[in-house]
Amino acid sequence: MNQVNQGQKNKAAMRWWGWTGVDYTEWSGKRVHSETGQSNRAAYVLISVAAGCGRLQYGEQDLPLTKGSCFIMNTKQSYRLSVGTEGLSFHRLFFIPLIPADTISTDLEELPPFPVAGALVCHRFARCSELLTELVRLRESSDWHEQLKGQMVFSELIMLLLEDQGQLNASGSRQAFQDSLDYVNRHYDQPVTVDELASMAGISRTHYTRLFKEATGQLPLVYLNNLRIGQAKELLSSSKDSMHAIAAHVGFSNEYYFGRRFKQTVGVSPGQYRRNHREIPRIFSPFLEDYLVALGLKPVAQMSHSKWGKQDYLGLLGVSEYKVDAAVSEQLRDLTPHFIVLDEGAERWGLDACTLLAPTLRMPFYGEDWRAALHMMADQFGKSDVAERVIQQYQAKADSARDHLRVRTAGQTVALLRISAQRVCLYGGPSQGYAGPVLYDDLALKPAMLVERLASTQRRVDLTNEQLAELDADHLFITFDKEEGEGRELLETELWRSLPAVQRGQVYEVDFLSWMNYGVLSHSRKISDVLHALG
Numbered sequence: 001m002n003q004v005n006q007g008q009k010n011k012a013a014m015r016w017w018g019w020t021g022v023d024y025t026e027w028s029g030k031r032v033h034s035e036t037g038q039s040n041r042a043a044y045v046l047i048s049v050a051a052g053c054g055r056l057q058y059g060e061q062d063l064p065l066t067k068g069s070c071f072i073m074n075t076k077q078s079y080r081l082s083v084g085t086e087g088l089s090f091h092r093l094f095f096i097p098l099i100p101a102d103t104i105s106t107d108l109e110e111l112p113p114f115p116v117a118g119a120l121v122c123h124r125f126a127r128c129s130e131l132l133t134e135l136v137r138l139r140e141s142s143d144w145h146e147q148l149k150g151q152m153v154f155s156e157l158i159m160l161l162l163e164d165q166g167q168l169n170a171s172g173s174r175q176a177f178q179d180s181l182d183y184v185n186r187h188y189d190q191p192v193t194v195d196e197l198a199s200m201a202g203i204s205r206t207h208y209t210r211l212f213k214e215a216t217g218q219l220p221l222v223y224l225n226n227l228r229i230g231q232a233k234e235l236l237s238s239s240k241d242s243m244h245a246i247a248a249h250v251g252f253s254n255e256y257y258f259g260r261r262f263k264q265t266v267g268v269s270p271g272q273y274r275r276n277h278r279e280i281p282r283i284f285s286p287f288l289e290d291y292l293v294a295l296g297l298k299p300v301a302q303m304s305h306s307k308w309g310k311q312d313y314l315g316l317l318g319v320s321e322y323k324v325d326a327a328v329s330e331q332l333r334d335l336t337p338h339f340i341v342l343d344e345g346a347e348r349w350g351l352d353a354c355t356l357l358a359p360t361l362r363m364p365f366y367g368e369d370w371r372a373a374l375h376m377m378a379d380q381f382g383k384s385d386v387a388e389r390v391i392q393q394y395q396a397k398a399d400s401a402r403d404h405l406r407v408r409t410a411g412q413t414v415a416l417l418r419i420s421a422q423r424v425c426l427y428g429g430p431s432q433g434y435a436g437p438v439l440y441d442d443l444a445l446k447p448a449m450l451v452e453r454l455a456s457t458q459r460r461v462d463l464t465n466e467q468l469a470e471l472d473a474d475h476l477f478i479t480f481d482k483e484e485g486e487g488r489e490l491l492e493t494e495l496w497r498s499l500p501a502v503q504r505g506q507v508y509e510v511d512f513l514s515w516m517n518y519g520v521l522s523h524s525r526k527i528s529d530v531l532h533a534l535g
Helices: 003-015 125-138 144-171 174-186 194-201 205-216 220-238 243-250 255-266 270-278 289-294 329-333 344-349 351-356 370-380 384-408 436-442 449-454 465-469 488-492 520-534
Strands: 017-027 034-037 044-058 061-066 069-074 079-097 118-121 301-305 320-323 339-342 360-362 413-419 424-427 460-462 475-480 507-509
Touching: 017 044, 017 125, 017 144, 017 384, 044 125, 061 069, 061 079, 061 174, 079 125, 079 144, 079 220, 125 144, 125 205, 174 194, 174 205, 174 220, 194 205, 194 220, 205 220, 220 243, 220 255, 220 270, 243 255, 243 270, 255 270, 289 370, 289 384, 289 520, 320 329, 339 351, 344 351, 370 384, 370 520, 384 436, 384 520, 413 436, 413 449, 424 449, 436 520, 475 520
Parallel strands: 301 320, 339 360, 413 475, 475 507
Antiparallel strands: 017 079, 034 079, 044 061, 044 069, 044 079, 069 118, 413 424, 424 460
């Protein structure tokens, strides 16, 4: 091929690409998973690791997989993925060269070179993950608007990756940096400093730290600590080794320092973590029972409230009630819990005193990120494989419901109100609140204009009468907060009767505690209620 034709082909390779498929896979570290890929079709595959660890064998290379790892490979060459002890979650995106309009023929047996290949460093990994997640959502749409959006999302992703590689190549050796990261993954049990890693990559400590944070989302020593703790968790749950032996095996100088760092990272001591994995403890976890039940665990008591009642949707028949708004110390002491799990909501109900009765895990308040909360709870009790299965089942239910509702509610709008004698609250958009992520993201329902105008980025807003009069939602879900007085008298007012959804008879009352809650079972109940009302 002459130089002119070769130049034209390379130019085309830079410009003409389209995605053909995408998937998202979650593997548990409790089982042996591996997968070998190879195709006779000319294409490339992008693998982007969202969580966990594993290995990628590609040609003669045996590379570690950690969160933030990205690889682009030719599918005509075989590759093998395997899972590590922490499980492995990854996106896989397939894309091919397209034929330019001014090209008469293209030899697809000879795949045009893609500008970058092999291991990549993704500076903007969070955005990369968002784009891949959006492609998963759009992958099977038959709507041409959605198909066009998919190509735009794919183009943004490719541009992001190319820009990041250009920045790294302009400032240092990409392979040298990757080698240093590989060293950390293989030698986490040995003493290592950031200065040594930076020297290995041939760049300054400051520059190395910045690149490491951009590539992994963590500082080098935080990343190393998390690797060590991850290996320790595996040994605690699967071996009878002493704490001293485990500490030494994963790279800690002594078991006391190991115990302190473990509790800082995991939330409980190594000994408690081991007991939680080997026994079925009597667990008390007020307001977090949703996660326990989803994992197949029964709490020793369930939250109840004198006005709200208890979480009936969990089906905890025969389980004692703990009255959070009228509790006395003897009530919990009589339950004799072995282990307590609390989040930041504990302070409101005076539950901090419970920590004196049994070992306690203080969870962050995950809010809308219920998957992270479920994974953290599952990790405490050796239920990671159950959590993955439950999440997959929820996603399948949401996908099926979304497809069903797309036709039934085309162009129609939805809103959620929480009503009491003191206020009327409008709940927020697709990323906020108890219900917004379910209604407007998982189910892709269209929010009412008032939601977009007042609460698109807030969990909820209190409405004035003037604002309520502007609520033109076609469908209206409502629930009543009995703690503040139900406020059902609102339903008898001219203001209420003037709302479009009320006039059409498209108002649906839903259970308070299942809708005013986060959790996979709570959200699954919301989907069922929406299907019953709209489907």
